[in-house]
Amino acid sequence: MFVAFAVFIVTTTAAATSENVVLGKPVTLNGVFGVGPSFPGAPLAPAWTLTDGKFLPESTWWQSGSVWWDENYPAAVGNSIIIDLLGSYQISSFTVQVDNNDTYRLEYRDASNHWVTAWNIPAVCCFGLRKRTFTLSSPISTDALRLTATSGDLLYSVSEIQAFTTEHDDRPVGGLVIDIAPQTVVCQNVTTGQGVTISDPAPTWDCEAAGFGVTPGDQVAMRVRGTVEAGATYVGGAVTGMMPSSGGCTNLTTGQQVKLQGKSGAKAASCVAAGLVVHLGDLIQISVQGVAE
Numbered sequence: 380m381f382v383a384f385a386v387f388i389v390t391t392t393a394a395a396t397s398e399n400v401v402l403g404k405p406v407t408l409n410g411v412f413g414v415g416p417s418f419p420g421a422p423l424a425p426a427w428t429l430t431d432g433k434f435l436p437e438s439t440w441w442q443s444g445s446v447w448w449d450e451n452y453p454a455a456v457g458n459s460i461i462i463d464l465l466g467s468y469q470i471s472s473f474t475v476q477v478d479n480n481d482t483y484r485l486e487y488r489d490a491s492n493h494w495v496t497a498w499n500i501p502a503v504c505c506f507g508l509r510k511r512t513f514t515l516s517s518p519i520s521t522d523a524l525r526l527t528a529t530s531g532d533l534l535y536s537v538s539e540i541q542a543f544t545t546e547h548d549d550r551p552v553g554g555l556v557i558d559i560a561p562q563t564v565v566c567q568n569v570t571t572g573q574g575v576t577i578s579d580p581a582p583t584w585d586c587e588a589a590g591f592g593v594t595p596g597d598q599v600a601m602r603v604r605g606t607v608e609a610g611a612t613y614v615g616g617a618v619t620g621m622m623p624s625s626g627g628c629t630n631l632t633t634g635q636q637v638k639l640q641g642k643s644g645a646k647a648a649s650c651v652a653a654g655l656v657v658h659l660g661d662l663i664q665i666s667v668q669g670v671a672e
């Protein structure tokens with residue numbers, strides 16, 4: 380009886396949600412990318428395209444719209460790609476789209492800051508950028524992923540990395556910003572009409588701890604204003620406890636506005652990836668609307 384009940388729970392949880400926790404998250408390229416003697420001159424796709432939720436057409440040429448590197452160029456040997464998940468997530472499966480005739484390794488950062496192999500990605504048939512999918516025998520919890528090449532023809536490329544959780548997000552409604560010094564956060568419950576304003580928030584905030592009342596299913600909105608920090612490349616943020624349906628960034632200093640991409644469930648987004656031009660000290664506003672979880 381107990382066994383039958385447990386199986387039922389696992390089955391329904393898995394069916395309930397499958398969220399790509401990598402979507403919109405910051406990507407760091409460590410090493411030298413887009414340089415090499417074999418096929419020089421091909422453009423290098425922006426790092427954020429690896430977490431934009433979009434695959435290239437299967438069998439796309441390895442250097443066309445991808446993040447590529449050529450280990451015939453000595454400085455590119457040992458390149459790695461790191462994705463910051465902006466929080467800890469339980470991950471059950473992965474999908475990547477990488478060059479077909481190489482092997483790669485996807486690792487996760489464990490609680491003691493060591494990189495641990497999650498998946499040795501095999502070479503596959505055919506030609507060019509090809510998807511591979513892998514389900515872990517048991518889920519892992521981590522806040523960062525790292526991709527490296529392990530063997531092949533020394534010509535490596537990646538177009539998409541995805542990691543899926545089947546866990547419900549029971550974190551409070553809140554958020555965080557990257558590359559922005561926040562000045563104010565407004566949390567608005569559109570369903571009830573209640574709102575709270577947090578002045579001088581930390582870079583990570585919790586609307587509910589600030590007195591925000593919310594029930595799953597409520598329409599909620601969040602708005603953060605702050606100034607661009609030195610060395611900014613991402614300029615964006617992430618939310619918890621809500622599933623966004625739309626959002627946007629405004630540079631209040633220049634007046635430029637952009638819509639945030641990944642309307643289909645991205646809980647993180649970069650204003651720079653969405654096309655916002657920023658300078659040190661600009662006043663930025665990020666708005667997001669969605670449904671409380």
Ligand SMILES: [Ca+2]
Pocket residue numbers: 428429430431432433434435538539540
């Ligand atoms: Ca992509």
